[in-house]
Amino acid sequence: xxxxxxxxxxxxxxxxxxxxxxxxxxxxxxxxxxxxxxxxxxxxxxxxxxxxxxxxxxxxxxxxxxxxxxxxxxxxxxxxxxxxxxxxxxxxxxxxxxxxxxxxxxxxxxxxxxxxxxxxxxxxxxxxxxxxxxxxxxxxxxxxxxxxxxxxxxxxxxxxxxxxxxxxxxxxxxxxxxxxxxxxxxxxxxxxxxxxxxxxxxxxxxxxxxxxxxxxxxxxxxxxxxxxxxxxxxxxxxxxxxxxxxxxxxxxxxxxxxxxxxxxxxxxxxxxxxxxxxxxxxxxxxxxxxxxxxxxxxxxxxxxxxxxxxxxxxxxxxxxxxxxxxxxxxxxxxx
Amino acid sequence: xxxxxxxxxxxxxxxxxxxxxxxxxxxxxxxxxxxxxxxxxxxxxxxxxxxxxxxxxxxxxxxxxxxxxxxxxxxxxxxxxxxxxxxxxxxxxxxxxxxxxxxxxxxxxxxxxxxxxxxxxxxxxxxxxxxxxxxxxxxxxxxxxxxxxxxxxxxxxxxxxxxxxxxxxxxxxxxxxxxxxxxxxxxxxxxxxxxxxxxxxxxxxxxxxxxxxxxxxxxxxxxxxxxxxxxxxxxx
Numbered sequence: 001x002x003x004x005x006x007x008x009x010x011x012x013x014x015x016x017x018x019x020x021x022x023x024x025x026x027x028x029x030x031x032x033x034x035x036x037x038x039x040x041x042x043x044x045x046x047x048x049x050x051x052x053x054x055x056x057x058x059x060x061x062x063x064x065x066x067x068x069x070x071x072x073x074x075x076x077x078x079x080x081x082x083x084x085x086x087x088x089x090x091x092x093x094x095x096x097x098x099x100x101x102x103x104x105x106x107x108x109x110x111x112x113x114x115x116x117x118x119x120x121x122x123x124x125x126x127x128x129x130x131x132x133x134x135x136x137x138x139x140x141x142x143x144x145x146x147x148x149x150x151x152x153x154x155x156x157x158x159x160x161x162x163x164x165x166x167x168x169x170x171x172x173x174x175x176x177x178x179x180x181x182x183x184x185x186x187x188x189x190x191x192x193x194x195x196x197x198x199x200x201x202x203x204x205x206x207x208x209x210x211x212x213x214x215x216x217x218x219x220x221x222x223x224x225x226x227x228x229x230x231x232x233x234x235x236x237x238x239x240x241x242x243x244x245x246x247x248x249x250x251x252x253x254x255x256x257x258x259x260x261x262x263x264x265x266x267x268x269x270x271x272x273x274x275x276x277x278x279x280x281x282x283x284x285x286x287x288x289x290x291x292x293x294x295x296x297x298x299x300x301x302x303x304x305x306x307x308x309x310x311x312x313x314x315x316x317x318x319x320x321x322x323x324x325x326x327x328x329x330x331x332x333x334x335x
Numbered sequence: 336x337x338x339x340x341x342x343x344x345x346x347x348x349x350x351x352x353x354x355x356x357x358x359x360x361x362x363x364x365x366x367x368x369x370x371x372x373x374x375x376x377x378x379x380x381x382x383x384x385x386x387x388x389x390x391x392x393x394x395x396x397x398x399x400x401x402x403x404x405x406x407x408x409x410x411x412x413x414x415x416x417x418x419x420x421x422x423x424x425x426x427x428x429x430x431x432x433x434x435x436x437x438x439x440x441x442x443x444x445x446x447x448x449x450x451x452x453x454x455x456x457x458x459x460x461x462x463x464x465x466x467x468x469x470x471x472x473x474x475x476x477x478x479x480x481x482x483x484x485x486x487x488x489x490x491x492x493x494x495x496x497x498x499x500x501x502x503x504x505x506x507x508x509x510x511x512x513x514x515x516x517x518x519x520x521x522x523x524x525x526x527x528x529x530x531x532x533x534x535x536x537x538x539x540x541x542x543x544x545x546x547x548x549x550x551x552x553x554x555x556x557x558x559x560x561x562x563x564x565x566x567x568x569x570x571x
Contacts, residue, residue: 038561045404045555049548052408056415056545070420086405089371093409096375097416101389321375 001313002068003075004098005306006059008091009083009111011035011042013054014302017066017073021310022120025066027303030054037177048086055094062302073104077309080108080319081326088325096321108319109308110329111300112139113148115266117308118293118301126262126291133251134331135275136267137163137180140207140247142254143331145264148311151332154254155205162243163269165209169216169239174226183236184272190233192241192274195219199246205254212242244275248282255288263290271295337387338394338536339378339417340529343370343410344402344430345450345496350377351525352385352392353533360385361526370409389421394541396532398523399427400550401450401458401475407549415544424541426532427550431495433527435462435469438494438516445472445489449497449505452477457497458552459483468534477553484508496520 003021007014011032017025032050036042063070078095081088092108099106112134119126129146131154140157160168163180170179175186198215200208216239220226227235247269255263265279270292283290297304338353348370351361362377382389395418397410411427418425434448442464450458457480461473473486480501490512493505498520505513554562 039557043557048408052411052548089405090408090412093412094416097413098420100375101417101420321379322372324369324371
């Protein structure tokens with residue numbers, strides 16, 4: 001089945017054509033990062049305006065690059081939520097109009113399920129069930145996935161998401177944006193054992209990263225001067241180690257507690273090189289198989305939405321022309 | 336030549352089918368339900384009831400503003416999708432022009448369509464219906480009600496939902512210069528949107544679905560605030 005995926009939940013307008021939920025024929029992403037830069041964060045109304053300007057071109061390019069005609073499309077998958085409602089509605093309205101006019105089935109996809117499905121676009125694909133860690137700028141969630149329609153949450157962050165913890169640290173250290181990428185780069189030259197940052201809530205499967213950020217704030221206060229060029233790599237590496245270690249530890253414990261042998265790690269932070277390495281290292285010891293999508297499919301894209309949509313469509317899921325966007329859509333909530 | 340037209344710029348939703356100038360059918364909803372939930376079901380019902388399948392539609396049209404930003408984008412994205420799927424052109428229509436055309440018994444009279452723009456402002460323009468097309472005299476824009484009143488020098492008919500909030504104030508400021516349409520304020524109807532789109536299409540041609548987007552007539556709040564800061568920043 002050839003599925004067109006459409007994603008517009010935040011500041012990226014994306015469309016992709018995917019065959020059989022596994023083969024990417026095209027994957028187009030128009031980013032708005034530069035537009036929102038001067039505002040220090042995503043401005044919802046500006047994001048929505050950019051989406052409506054870009055979406056036609058992005059879809060046209062996705063079809064052209066895939067070398068398919070619009071009449072070759074057999075189904076449409078679109079991100080329905082969670083996300084910015086005004087932004088979601090652009091992709092959703094477009095997707096519904098296309099599906100109606102082309103006379104093909106439509107399915108709304110949970111953005112987080114989309115992230116999970118990204119792993120099926122890689123060479124190494126897991127079988128169900130698996131434990132999944134979704135880790136990004138907005139989410140840090142552990143769940144048990146029996147299939148994409150049967151997901152239960154095992155633990156999640158009680159305050160900041162892991163990606164948010166990276167962004168805030170990078171801002172405090174004055175090293176730039178996006179935080180996850182700059183810290184990852186800097187940390188490669190540093191030693192993660194130098195600064196003893198705290199690891200919170202070791203007993204639970206829930207996460208907390210606000211204490212970690214506070215300890216960095218206090219460290220900076222005590223010094224009363226910024227870190228030197230020589231010190232920064234070690235600080236970044238130590239901070240990253242504190243985030244990554246907790247993520248890996250709890251995910252593997254969740255696998256043990258649920259007696260699951262497969263673990264999927266996805267979302268923007270899953271592109272972090274230290275997280276990927278540490279998972280590989282620890283998984284080898286614990287006997288669990290870890291699956292992580294290729295780094296470029298970890299960030300928001302529409303191929304993952306098409307992959308998830310392919311699965312749901314094959315299971316017979318169909319959404320109607322009255323489908324609406326959802327700003328909040330907790331995993332495991334059946335609709 | 337058949338036109339499918341929609342309006343989702345305000346609280347009501349309207350969809351219509353025309354064969355050239357002739358209205359084949361119109362569905363208008365004031366149900367309070369979200370446009371995203373009702374728009375395509377309304378279009379589907381309209382095509383079924385008029386027995387005009389979508390493939391017979393030659394032109395897709397919608398209001399492009401002013402109006403609710405989100406509502407305008409639901410309309411524009413839907414029309415874009417329909418037109419791209421069917422390989423047909425699109426045409427955008429001013430919400431205010433559609434309102435002016437609706438006040439049809441006013442040939443030769445100045446018409447000022449009015450929409451509440453919130454934050455103490457109104458969207459408005461000045462039109463005169465001539466030969467079945469509203470001629471635009473003052474371009475669509477946004478201002479406070481006093482600035483609008485300052486532009487009115489002859490007898491003008493005020494129409495539109497902006498009257499709910501501003502009808503009394505307009506009457507007070509303008510006195511005899513203002514004629515306020517009787518009855519509940521006029522809402523945008525696709526019957527006028529489709530008619531206008533067809534006539535504009537004959538005169539000016541179509542628009543490209545790829546570049547088609549609302550014309551908001553106002554910046555986002557974040558951009559407005561940023562511009563204000565830049566303007567008021569003291570010189571060093």
